Amino acid sequence: MPNMTTPLSVNRSNSWGTELNEVLSGKRSEGSDRLSSQQQAPVPIVQHKNERAAFDEVFLPHMAEAYRLAQWLTGNACDAEDVVQEAALRAFRGIKSFGAVNARAWSLTIVRNTAYSWLVKNRSKAMVFTEDLSPAEQQELEHEGPHGTRIETPEEIALFKADAEDAEHALAKLPAQFREVIVLREINQLNYRDIAEITNVPIGTVMSRLSRGRQLLIALLGDRR
């Protein structure tokens, strides 16, 4: 394969690939540095523009997605509307801080953070945040579990046929930190880099949460049969 590396891909993609490999090969511990998207220096583009025009350009195109994310994070339509509206105001007031790197990730980050602060304010006991758990508990939640330490035999691994209702219930039941990565990946279809940016955790944590969240979903859906 010819080496097609370009200056652009050196900056963004290759270092990203290296990082992924380091995570996979265990060279890098999961909690280590944030991902390389920080290497891109933010370029303020909005300062010469009318703030409203900047808002329309940056946040508005992602509103449908924002609503979808908010609905999954809060669990119902009314709350999602409030969250999106509040996030829109926050985005508008903070539009000058938008760094012109990734409008979609920037907008969804605000929505995600707004959703959590909204939930803390309005529904104190409904959520379990990883931050509330001790490091040991967190470790256990993310890495251990019903299928965590055992290798299943092929016969045990049945394909399940879940209908939409089952899947919806199971996803709603997942702890927030797993649900959000799965929603961002499968519903919003973001890549690992963007998910790490939005959820503000290292790439390795995104990977283990996705993997663990999917195992939990499989277990939940399996139990329903």
Added chain:
Amino acid sequence: MIASIKENDELQMNAYCDGELDPPSAVEFERRLADDESLKARYNRLLSLRRAVRSLPQYELPPCLKARIKSALDTDRPGQVGRPSQVSRLRQRSWSFQALAAAAVFGAVISSSVMMTMDRYDSREEVAQQIVAGHIRGLLAPQPFDIASSDRHTVKPWFTSHLPESPQVPDLAAHGFVLVGGRVDVVGHDPVATIVYKHAKHTVSLTTVPPRQSVSDQTIAGYNVRSWSDIEFTYIAVSDIPPEDLVSFEHAFSAASPVWRTLDSRD
């Protein structure tokens, strides 16, 4: 020890499933997948989970919410509403000067926007020229792609590792367009992804550039050019197949690479 191997397997399987492995690792994983029944069963289960999650109802943005947000923003500017101040009275007096100035500015804006439109038109046609040149270069080279694979799970990660934005890579064999690989073309100074398909003996290059850059359908140097856009990319297809076949190619591609419409049909 077993647990940690298993753990790493899981991560790798998930990364493969998400199209996030680099090509060598993806190829290696595919090899293991072919040999390891247990891994294969787990992978299939992961795919069926993905199908289930992606078939969930897509919550639609309530139309009134957008309007509500816009009006909320309009009132979110303390100091800018109400209160006819001295400034505004002064402003009224100098209305005729303003009108004059506005007319001058208006004239300047109109003429510059006409020129910009012409520039943009020229630069788009330039884009089409460059993309056709990339297609011709591909045909002259020993093979028209940098990465050869009929497996979209290989082509997509290869793009992902070489480009900041990479398109979906559907296999359209069922529609007569067989995926043969991908290459990186350069348009202007930017590397862009080109997916290569074969239609009978003809090569179809599908180049993806940032959205809103559609070029007109045309024939350049004997090659037919057809372009369309979705919210992520503008797609420019180049081939020596007849224009109507390019139209069916567009339909097949759009149907197979849904952006938001039918999230459940992909796995």
